[in-house]
Amino acid sequence: MNAHPALTARQHPVVQVSNLVRSFGQGSNVLDGLDLTIRSGEFVALLGRSGSGKSTLLRTLAGLDEAPAGTVTVPAERAVVFQEPRLIPWKRVWANVALGLRTADARERAAAALTEVGLNHRLDAWPLTLSGGEAQRAALARALVREPKLLLLDEPFAALDALTRLKTQGLVASLWRAHRPAVLLVTHDVDEALLLADRVLILDQGRIGFDLHVNLERPRRHGQPAFSSLRSRLLRELGVEEENPDEPVEELRAPARSRAPAASATRENHAVWAASTDALARS
Amino acid sequence: MSAAVASTTTPSTGSGQWLRYRRYLPPLLIVVLWQVAASAGLIPTRTLASPAMIAGTFAELITSGELPRHLLVSLGRVATGLGIGIVVGTTFALIAGLSRRGEDLLDATLQMLRTLPFLALVPLFILWFGIGETPKIALVALGTMFPIYLTLFAGIRGVDAKLIEAGSTLGLSRREQLLHIVLPGALPSALVGLRYALGVAWLSLVVAEQINADSGVGFLVMSARDFLRTDIILVGLFVYAILGLSADQIVRVLERRVLAWRPSFLKD
Numbered sequence A: 001m002n003a004h005p006a007l008t009a010r011q012h013p014v015v016q017v018s019n020l021v022r023s024f025g026q027g028s029n030v031l032d033g034l035d036l037t038i039r040s041g042e043f044v045a046l047l048g049r050s051g052s053g054k055s056t057l058l059r060t061l062a063g064l065d066e067a068p069a070g071t072v073t074v075p076a077e078r079a080v081v082f083q084e085p086r087l088i089p090w091k092r093v094w095a096n097v098a099l100g101l102r103t104a105d106a107r108e109r110a111a112a113a114l115t116e117v118g119l120n121h122r123l124d125a126w127p128l129t130l131s132g133g134e135a136q137r138a139a140l141a142r143a144l145v146r147e148p149k150l151l152l153l154d155e156p157f158a159a160l161d162a163l164t165r166l167k168t169q170g171l172v173a174s175l176w177r178a179h180r181p182a183v184l185l186v187t188h189d190v191d192e193a194l195l196l197a198d199r200v201l202i203l204d205q206g207r208i209g210f211d212l213h214v215n216l217e218r219p220r221r222h223g224q225p226a227f228s229s230l231r232s233r234l235l236r237e238l239g240v241e242e243e244n245p246d247e248p249v250e251e252l253r254a255p256a257r258s259r260a261p262a263a264s265a266t267r268e269n270h271a272v273w274a275a276s277t278d279a280l281a282r283s
Numbered sequence B: 001m002s003a004a005v006a007s008t009t010t011p012s013t014g015s016g017q018w019l020r021y022r023r024y025l026p027p028l029l030i031v032v033l034w035q036v037a038a039s040a041g042l043i044p045t046r047t048l049a050s051p052a053m054i055a056g057t058f059a060e061l062i063t064s065g066e067l068p069r070h071l072l073v074s075l076g077r078v079a080t081g082l083g084i085g086i087v088v089g090t091t092f093a094l095i096a097g098l099s100r101r102g103e104d105l106l107d108a109t110l111q112m113l114r115t116l117p118f119l120a121l122v123p124l125f126i127l128w129f130g131i132g133e134t135p136k137i138a139l140v141a142l143g144t145m146f147p148i149y150l151t152l153f154a155g156i157r158g159v160d161a162k163l164i165e166a167g168s169t170l171g172l173s174r175r176e177q178l179l180h181i182v183l184p185g186a187l188p189s190a191l192v193g194l195r196y197a198l199g200v201a202w203l204s205l206v207v208a209e210q211i212n213a214d215s216g217v218g219f220l221v222m223s224a225r226d227f228l229r230t231d232i233i234l235v236g237l238f239v240y241a242i243l244g245l246s247a248d249q250i251v252r253v254l255e256r257r258v259l260a261w262r263p264s265f266l267k268d
Helices: A005-009 A054-062 A093-098 A106-116 A132-144 A162-179 A190-196 A225-237 A259-268 A270-282 B002-039 B051-063 B066-098 B100-114 B118-129 B133-157 B161-169 B174-211 B217-226 B230-258
Strands: A013-023 A029-039 A043-047 A069-073 A078-081 A150-154 A182-186 A199-204 A207-213
Touching (some): A029 A054, A043 A054, A054 A078, A054 A182, A078 A132, A078 B161, A093 A106, A093 A132, A132 A162, A182 A190, A190 A225, A207 A225, B002 B051, B066 B100, B066 B133, B066 B217, B066 B230, B118 B133, B118 B174, B174 B217, B174 B230, B217 B230
Parallel strands (some): A043 A199, A150 A182
Antiparallel strands (some): A013 A069, A199 A207
16 A cells, blocks of 8 residues: 555554453353454444354444453444434434534534435434435434544444445445544445445454455446455355356365355355345345 | 216215214214103103203203312312322332332332222221321322323333433433433323323222212212212213313323324324
């Protein structure tokens, strides 16, 4: 990377986690000596099997769970968007966005944030009258209005229908370009991770098992050869063998792998596989 | 063509109107039959006064000022008792709902007392408070406290934990969480409790006023019994029905205003 001044200015880390351990009950540790650094303005996607501790890590960074062991440094200015919008039903949309803002111009700031996500016509609506996509956009506005240095996204597109998901992903990309918060996106969807992130991490056995820098130009597309090869690589790291890859990427395929263990791995990672084939069908 | 359209639409709206009102026909028919039977001498007045007689007595009691006087006394008792019941029930629910320690302190006791039929306390209340206003108000207060306590407590505990979590990521203090999320979230349940408490309030009042009183609608009814005046008794019942209905209506209007965000109200 060349030392562009704008780039170096946002190189300092905003999140530093070292040796984080978390366990539930008597079982093995969900997070087991995890180290993670996220730099200012960096878009990081976190993949992993169901139950691998992705959401636990995000909740720890959000301050929702206490970290029993290890050190966690996060900025005070952080915001979370969950899988469900979690809007307060008895507060109008603008009041939801303004909730917790302690300045006199809270309503104006909320209105500006809602305009940015294309909801300026729904300022006074009740949240339960919004569509799923609108509600999630309102949740994004509620996060952004706080001008976070760290934006935590916990599978924010998972509950949306396919078309709305694509639109909302595009919105998140443009909001990130405009405001440049550091982002941690927890997702099941390999394509979504490659579409949006600078770095894709895979959480495995309580640690970051894989760290991939995505040097693809934006805007990215599913069909690009470089995209497909990264996709195959990530799926392989997740233990999923593609049955029908877009393009054969010979040098990245493990030649001696037998089909039988791949089949069991596929079943094990059903959620990941379903999400990625879903994305494949859309593209 | 247009004539054909007109001829098919007119009868259909006519039958729509008819369908809407025909459900009021059976009760109306019963009143008519009642009147006919009473006029024909089939129902003795000592058993049941006729509708016309009841209406006459109703007008008479209003013009003489007797009914308004007793009604005001009863309303005063209900209002005072209900007010005390709401304040105490709300206070207990907040203490028990918002802290584990408060729950340990209060909930078991209140749940046990709740299972007691509170009207069975009347003899004890008369011994403790005499026969004045106090036992009547105390009975209404006790009866209304439980539904308020139970529904507000359940409402507070039933608030979606995900919303509270969202609130804390937005940087809300505990006080702000209560004000913006917990209490408004408990309100739908608490309003059901209020509606229920209003019903209980009238019930307790009827019992309290019929046992030992020298004023109030219950007293009016009980003294009418001594003179075999079924017409006055029925006027009293009618008044109770009207009061119950209007109390319910007040809570409905209140719900419509404060729960405007709910989908069931959004449709109209």
